[in-house]
Amino acid sequence: MKELAGDGVPVTVACRVLKLARQPYYRWLDQPVTDAMLEAGxxxxxAVRRAP
Incomplete structure (x- = not known):
């Protein structure tokens, strides 16, 4: 998304094409997910998928 915005594609358009909401994107920009958080998720x- 950042790359598209850097290339001049408006975030609104990119989100619409990718079928993403803008709010989570802007939240991610403000508070990026760390590698540790991603790995924990x-x-x-x-674990949930392995549970019967």
Missing amino acids: VSRER
């Missing part, structure tokens, strides 16, 4: 998802 992936681990939780894997």
Whole structure:
């Protein structure tokens, strides 16, 4: 998304084409997800999928 905005594509247009809401994008810009947070989320998802 940042790359598209850097190339002159408005965020509104990019979000519409990618079928993403703008609010989460701007929230992510303000508070980026760290690698540790991402890994924790992936681990939780894997655990949930393994549960019967």
